[in-house]
Structures are given as C-alpha cells and as structure tokens.
Amino acid sequence: SAYLQVVACEDNISKWKADIREYEERITEAKEWIAQEEIKKQEFAAQAVEVPRAKIDELAHAGIQHYSDGLAISSEVDRLTNENNVL
Incomplete structure (x- = not known):
C-alpha cells in the first residue's frame, strides 16, 4: 500500500x-587531525631551517676567524718585509 511506501521512504x-x-x-x-598535522609540519619546518642556519652561523664564524688570522699574518709579513728592507 501507499502508506507502507511512505513509511519505507x-x-x-x-x-x-x-x-x-x-x-x-x-x-x-x-x-x-589536519589542523594538528599542519602545526606539527610548521614545527618540523622551523627545525629544518634552524639546522642549516646553525651550520651557516658556524661556517661564517670560522670564515671570519680565518679572515682575521689572514689579516694578522699579512700584517706580520708586511712588518718583516719592512724590517728586511731596512736591513
């Protein structure tokens, strides 16, 4: 019957x-879950950037130290050259 059809619907x-x-x-x-995963992704991305940044800072410091050492040696070479010229 139509009534049973209505009930079924x-x-x-x-x-x-x-x-x-x-x-x-x-x-x-x-x-x-997506929002939580986005937060974790941002945290890991920040950590991934920090590692190279720390390495870059370390290498920059070493480079500056080598440059400073080179300047000191250059000054010493100039001094010795001048002394040698005087003699």
Whole structure:
C-alpha cells in the first residue's frame, strides 16, 4: 500500500540523515587531525631551517676567524718585509 511506501521512504530518509550526521562528525574529526598535522609540519619546518642556519652561523664564524688570522699574518709579513728592507 501507499502508506507502507511512505513509511519505507521515511525510514530511508531517517537512515540517510543519520549517515550524513556520522559523515559530518568524521569530517570534523578529520579537519581537526589536519589542523594538528599542519602545526606539527610548521614545527618540523622551523627545525629544518634552524639546522642549516646553525651550520651557516658556524661556517661564517670560522670564515671570519680565518679572515682575521689572514689579516694578522699579512700584517706580520708586511712588518718583516719592512724590517728586511731596512736591513
């Protein structure tokens, strides 16, 4: 009968609405996971940048030290050359 068809339709609609609520909950949960993962990704990206930055700072310091040592040696060579010229 038509009445039973209406009841069947209402049951289907009710079931599908329940499915939609479940999917929406899962979507909300997945969005939260994505947000948490984005935060972790940013933290790891910051750490990945820090490692090279520390290495660059270390190498820059070593380069400056070598340059300073070179200047000191150059000054000493100039002094010795001048002394040699005087003699």
